[in-house]
Amino acid sequence: MSPKSQEPPYLLAAQAGSVVRHLQSSLRAGEPASPADLCRTIGALQQLADDLTQVLPGLQGQLEECLLAGRVGAGDTAGEAWDKVAEVGYALAQARTGGLLMAAELRVSRRTLGELASS
Template identity: 45%
Template sequence: MDHPATSPAPAEQAQHALRQLRREAGAGGYESPADLYRTFGSLSLLADDLSELLPDLCGQLEEALLAGRVRHLSADAQEACDAVASAAHSISVARFTALLVGQEIQKAQAAIRELSAV
């Protein structure tokens, strides 16, 4: 693929934020269920945002293929189409999984709400 119009920086920032969150959680960073409740709320929104982003990224990949900006190492057009189709399928599965993750996080958040007044 040619050079992307946008940088991967936002994804790298999200990765950094999640790693920081993991470190803080491992260090006992939550003093109350209310803190956990808010964190799970943010994670639920993150999962929802991810599920909305993935189809856009898939669309960009497919558009790049149609515009001739995607090349396969074998230089075979069918191989490039197959690779994009495989990626699109995986992205679709990932989107569905992100939707499920968001729903389960919402359930966890609801259960935490029951632990204390938030």
């Protein structure tokens, strides 16, 4: 599964970062939000986390393809280049695991907030 947008991944990441920074700024300023707004915000963050977990393995595959095609690692020995690609792959796998955990916790938060708002 991949994100539904046709935008390049780096633009989507920049947009998501901008939205999160705006949210952080609003929270710091103490701007009130309704439970419905909070629920929608948590839902959007959960969707972002879900999308990230889907895209990260593809990034590793693209990096490996670039290495095999000679577009990265040209200044390194083959072993050094593969070691670096493996290191990036490990970091991406760790990030994916963190994203899966975050998405699960956001789902729980959203459900609980929805229950709280409806009571």
